[in-house]
Amino acid sequence: MTDAQATHIRDRLTAALSGKTGPSSDFDLDPNPPMLDGELRPAGVLAGFDARDGKLILTKRSSSLRHHPGQISLPGGRVDPGDADVTAAALREAHEEISLPSDQVEVLGQLPAHHTVTGFAMTPVIALIHGPFTPIPEPGEVEEVFTVPFAHITDLASFRIERRQWRGTWRSYYVAPWGPYYIWGATARVLHALARRMAE
Numbered sequence: 001m002t003d004a005q006a007t008h009i010r011d012r013l014t015a016a017l018s019g020k021t022g023p024s025s026d027f028d029l030d031p032n033p034p035m036l037d038g039e040l041r042p043a044g045v046l047a048g049f050d051a052r053d054g055k056l057i058l059t060k061r062s063s064s065l066r067h068h069p070g071q072i073s074l075p076g077g078r079v080d081p082g083d084a085d086v087t088a089a090a091l092r093e094a095h096e097e098i099s100l101p102s103d104q105v106e107v108l109g110q111l112p113a114h115h116t117v118t119g120f121a122m123t124p125v126i127a128l129i130h131g132p133f134t135p136i137p138e139p140g141e142v143e144e145v146f147t148v149p150f151a152h153i154t155d156l157a158s159f160r161i162e163r164r165q166w167r168g169t170w171r172s173y174y175v176a177p178w179g180p181y182y183i184w185g186a187t188a189r190v191l192h193a194l195a196r197r198m199a200e
Helices: 003-017 086-098 185-199
Strands: 041-050 056-061 076-078 105-110 120-129 142-148 160-166 169-175
Touching: 003 105, 003 120, 003 185, 041 056, 041 086, 041 185, 056 086, 076 086, 076 120, 086 105, 086 120, 086 142, 120 185, 169 185
Parallel strands: 041 120
Antiparallel strands: 041 076, 056 142, 105 120, 160 169
């Protein structure tokens, strides 16, 4: 990739961050979304794009995990007491989950928080990753680390809506499959929000 192409990726991400879309939720495609009980817990996830080619880093969660086993996700997690904010949480979790050094990450900004069915206000932190990086999955948490091309994940045409029954009712959600990876749920929803901002 040329310097001009890399600059184009940065410019597109920066422009998308100035968009007007508001918060999203796991239920915003449903006509009668349920009320989420209790206060939402803050969390940060890292949408890290390779500064050289724009590929987005995603993880496949371990099949042994209690929550969301085997699902595709962005590196990240809840804000711990020692974290300054959601960005710090996203960077810490990315280092713990895939050994991404924080000094290779250039944070560009944040998308509005996504409200999950599990009670989190999950803030996507948009960033560029500089220099070569060999991910090391955290045993027990991450089964696999892979990348998705910039052109796929930022194109609205890559997304479609599917639905399934959940707790006795039909639930609709976005999916953006890539090869053998079924990207769906909260991860697909926040990436769809980013793609929508790019299309504006």
